[in-house]
Amino acid sequence: MKISRIVATRLPTPFAEFTIHGFREEATGQEHVVLTLGDIAQGSADEPPLVRVHSECLTGEVFGSLRCDCRPQLEAAMQRVADEGRGAIVYMRGHEGRGIGLVQKLRAYAEQDAGADTIEANEMLGLPIDARRYDAAVCMLRHLGVQRLRLLTNNPLKVAALQDLGLEVVARESVLTAPGPDNERYLRTKADQMGHRDLGHLFD
Numbered sequence: 409m410k411i412s413r414i415v416a417t418r419l420p421t422p423f424a425e426f427t428i429h430g431f432r433e434e435a436t437g438q439e440h441v442v443l444t445l446g447d448i449a450q451g452s453a454d455e456p457p458l459v460r461v462h463s464e465c466l467t468g469e470v471f472g473s474l475r476c477d478c479r480p481q482l483e484a485a486m487q488r489v490a491d492e493g494r495g496a497i498v499y500m501r502g503h504e505g506r507g508i509g510l511v512q513k514l515r516a517y518a519e520q521d522a523g524a525d526t527i528e529a530n531e532m533l534g535l536p537i538d539a540r541r542y543d544a545a546v547c548m549l550r551h552l553g554v555q556r557l558r559l560l561t562n563n564p565l566k567v568a569a570l571q572d573l574g575l576e577v578v579a580r581e582s583v584l585t586a587p588g589p590d591n592e593r594y595l596r597t598k599a600d601q602m603g604h605r606d607l608g609h610l611f612d
């Protein structure tokens with residue numbers, strides 16, 4: 409895959425002042441951003457950097473939807489990187505709705521309101537449960553000099569996907585958020601049926 413870094417500039421946030429890198433996929437024109445803090449390139453320190461590969465979620469991140477945990481996860485990841493003073497947030501456009509797109513995700517929400525869980529809803533719509541690809545994320549991390557990393561995720565499939573594409577994920581670190589009445593079933597389905605780790609304590 410050909411993906412180019414078009415620009416890098418300062419991004420002050422409540423967590424830290426990151427550098428934001430703007431990338432564009434050549435074949436599709438799809439744009440992504442990566443936030444970095446400190447020097448993350450291979451060889452710049454012994455410890456592999458902390459990296460979050462985060463899937464876009466307009467409803468959660470822009471409007472604060474409580475149906476999912478995307479915004480608290482993103483903020484927790486930014487805070488963790490800020491606390492370490494070093495790391496990256498790879499923000500994947502095109503991953504909306506686990507790759508089915510925004511409006512299809514809204515259709516899946518409507519199915520969930522009629523009783524389906526997050527997996528059944530996609531199936532009822534004839535859509536894949538998870539259509540995300542990670543080759544762009546890997547290309548961007550390589551571009552930034554990252555080959556070995558510690559990944560912030562609860563999802564073992566994400567670890568496997570990055571490793572299959574050649575990155576060395578030396579550790580997985582959980583990103584846990586507090587459940588609420590609107591996302592409890594969603595989190596439970598991720599824990600019980602999608603293999604997401606460390607969420608069990610939420611339901612004790």
Ligand SMILES: Nc1nc2c(ncn2[C@@H]2O[C@H](COP(=O)(O)OP(=O)(O)OP(=O)(O)O)[C@@H](O)[C@H]2O)c(=O)[nH]1
Nearest residue numbers: 463464465476503504505506513516526561562563
């Ligand atoms: N299809 C679908 N996508 C959803 C739903 N709720 C959230 N999403 C999308 O799911 C994506 C996030 O994926 P998650 O399964 O929550 O988590 P993950 O990225 O696999 O794992 P973590 O790294 O632990 O966060 C975002 O793109 C959301 O838009 C839903 O009910 N249906």
Ligand SMILES: [Zn+2]
Nearest residue numbers: 465468476478
């Ligand atoms: Zn979300």
